[in-house]
Amino acid sequence: MDIIKKEKTGNLQKLIDIISQSGQRILIQMHNSPDPDSIASAYGLQYLLQNAGIQADICYRGEIEKYSTSRMVELLGIKLKNITEIPDMTENDYIILVDSQKGNANITDFIGNEIASIDHHPTFHKIDYLFQDIRPDVGACSSIIAEYFVENDVEMPRDVATALIYGLKTDTLDLSRGVSKLDIDMFYMLYRSADIELLNLIQLNQLQFCDLMAYSNAIKNIRIFNNMGIADIGADCPDSLLGTVSDFVMSLKEVELSVVYSSRKGGVKFSVRNETSHLDAGKIIMTVLDGIGSGGGHKSMAGGFVPQAAAEALGTSFHSFIENRIIDALREY
Numbered sequence: 355m356d357i358i359k360k361e362k363t364g365n366l367q368k369l370i371d372i373i374s375q376s377g378q379r380i381l382i383q384m385h386n387s388p389d390p391d392s393i394a395s396a397y398g399l400q401y402l403l404q405n406a407g408i409q410a411d412i413c414y415r416g417e418i419e420k421y422s423t424s425r426m427v428e429l430l431g432i433k434l435k436n437i438t439e440i441p442d443m444t445e446n447d448y449i450i451l452v453d454s455q456k457g458n459a460n461i462t463d464f465i466g467n468e469i470a471s472i473d474h475h476p477t478f479h480k481i482d483y484l485f486q487d488i489r490p491d492v493g494a495c496s497s498i499i500a501e502y503f504v505e506n507d508v509e510m511p512r513d514v515a516t517a518l519i520y521g522l523k524t525d526t527l528d529l530s531r532g533v534s535k536l537d538i539d540m541f542y543m544l545y546r547s548a549d550i551e552l553l554n555l556i557q558l559n560q561l562q563f564c565d566l567m568a569y570s571n572a573i574k575n576i577r578i579f580n581n582m583g584i585a586d587i588g589a590d591c592p593d594s595l596l597g598t599v600s601d602f603v604m605s606l607k608e609v610e611l612s613v614v615y616s617s618r619k620g621g622v623k624f625s626v627r628n629e630t631s632h633l634d635a636g637k638i639i640m641t642v643l644d645g646i647g648s649g650g651g652h653k654s655m656a657g658g659f660v661p662q663a664a665a666e667a668l669g670t671s672f673h674s675f676i677e678n679r680i681i682d683a684l685r686e687y
């Protein structure tokens with residue numbers, strides 16, 4: 355671990371100084387419908403702050419959609435507050451964003467003051483935070499938080515290590531997607547402190563019966579062109595499942611770029627996965643949805659959204675429109 359150990363005045367101390375001098379209430383906000391990586395990051399950060407004498411609540415908006423994610427929260431005893439449980443939030447409260455950045459489509463702008471962001475996504479809206487640690491080349495936000503423990507010589511409790519390793523595993527698809535050296539180093543460190551039996555218990559049930567409809571739609575509707583697979587997986591598929599079904603399409607031998615989408619109230623949501631070295635999922639979906647919606651993300655995983663009005667304007671030609679746009683975009687590469 356000596357290689358990755360840095361001096362004690364790492365990034366974390368800067369954040370601690372800023373918030374302890376402020377005297378404000380501290381909230382750690384995850385993106386809406388939080389996934390394991392955002393929950394683990396928030397949980398780890400909460401412990402680090404507590405270790406420095408700072409109390410912070412973890413908050414979010416939306417639902418915890420996947421069964422395995424709610425199992426993680428339950429088995430590790432992580433305390434999360436839905437925004438409906440914080441009716442007294444004020445504009446003076448300090449918000450630290452984890453696994454997300456202000457202005458992104460997947461996070462609600464709460465009334466509190468977003469003073470910090472710790473994230474691994476690309477930046478779309480440049481914000482002047484008091485503190486920021488944004489590293490798009492890192493596979494999981496959990497790895498950044500884990501590094502804070504190492505840099506600051508904070509002993510990591512077993513539950514925190516278990517949460518962080520699960521967050522790291524899910525965001526990097528078991529170290530097979532968008533992995534950086536930091537992720538590998540942190541995985542190695544976390545593996546020795548985590549409760550592997552508990553981790554296996556969390557991972558045991560990845561699917562619920564009601565999820566099967568989305569899979570069945572993907573199987574029924576998938577169309578494959580060269581190495582690209584595209585599927586409409588039906589209405590109202592939860593965001594978290596959308597990504598999982600995109601991973602499923604990607605697991606086909608024939609597919610190296612997967613695009614799945616689901617319509618819901620308000621518009622159509624997209625999930626994109628890429629395993630080729632020459633394509634970029636974020637850039638592709640941004641190009642494909644240009645003019646009718648928005649999209650972006652990492653080279654290996656990205657998302658997009660088309661508002662209802664734009665989707666309705668296309669009507670029954672929506673699918674062929676998207677398909678053609680993707681084929682055009684791929685031709686450009």
Ligand SMILES: [Mn+2]
Nearest residue numbers: 391453495525
């Ligand atoms: Mn993440």
